[in-house]
Amino acid sequence: MTESSSEVEARQLRPGLWATVNERYPGSMITKSDLVPLAPLRKPLSECRVTFISTSGVQPKGTLPFDTVHPVGDYTFRRVPSDSRIEDLEIHQLKYPTAGADRDLNVIFPIERLRELVADGVIGGLTENFYTFIGYNMDPERLESTLAEDIAAAVSAEGADIALAAPA
Template sequence: MPHLKHLPDMKRNEMLTFPAQVNHDTPWTPPARPLREARLALVTSAGLHRRGDPPFVSNHHEPDYSYRRLPADTPAAEILQSHASAGFDRSGIQRDLNTTYPVDRLRELLMRGAIGSLADSFYSFMGALRNVARLEQETAPAVAELLRQDGVEVVLLTPT
């Protein structure tokens, strides 16, 4: 979102009242080696999944804290977005998947030698969750473990 001063009052209030975690510390893992030698994975909260995977369905009783695995070589034509709210501009991802999920850019960086290697699997979560407790306690740690099993050292996270 641009700086909030550009938004109408209603929109600004919505952004500011959306429940966000408040933390007072920050976990910190310095990269063990430069990115040009490291293995990188892409993780998005854009609600992406493969065509044929069950869509994400969130409700206020139970936010959808599940995740979907996206093999890194999944063709763009096989990726759908079930986070499809009027709250954001979908024309960008419809024109170019990289607007949210920059797989082609990462492959270019790999070819240039700016990234050591790309993980076999990338992962997707639902966005705009109003309660992230089970995500934090269950599914995010599960994905962290899968990433480490894949030898991943660096994660790039993108929202929608």
């Protein structure tokens, strides 16, 4: 782990990719010109209840699978109890490689690591549920006006102090 940040970026970034996607599928990529004011953290990390929001498509076995083949996407979400066992979860998505997740789900859905941080007293706790959806949604405005607000309301109702939000 000795590379500098600039060296990593120079080798790993994909210049032009975003523009290419938006050229082929106009409006499909989110573009914002404004910045949202930062909400302040109101208590020490060790007292904070953390929630996890993910586009991983991870969901409890037996729940309605995400519609991974709908042409404009699936704007629903699933609740994943934060005390779930990994063997009780499954992935429904088509947009990222699951080579790692198939061996250890924590690489995309670090539910065990988050529970360990609670057990070690690093964070105060977890919300009762984590929240998942799929990343393939071709209408960003619809996502913003429905799915984003639905999940924001849900994590607020669960008393989250911090949201770790992970685009797969």
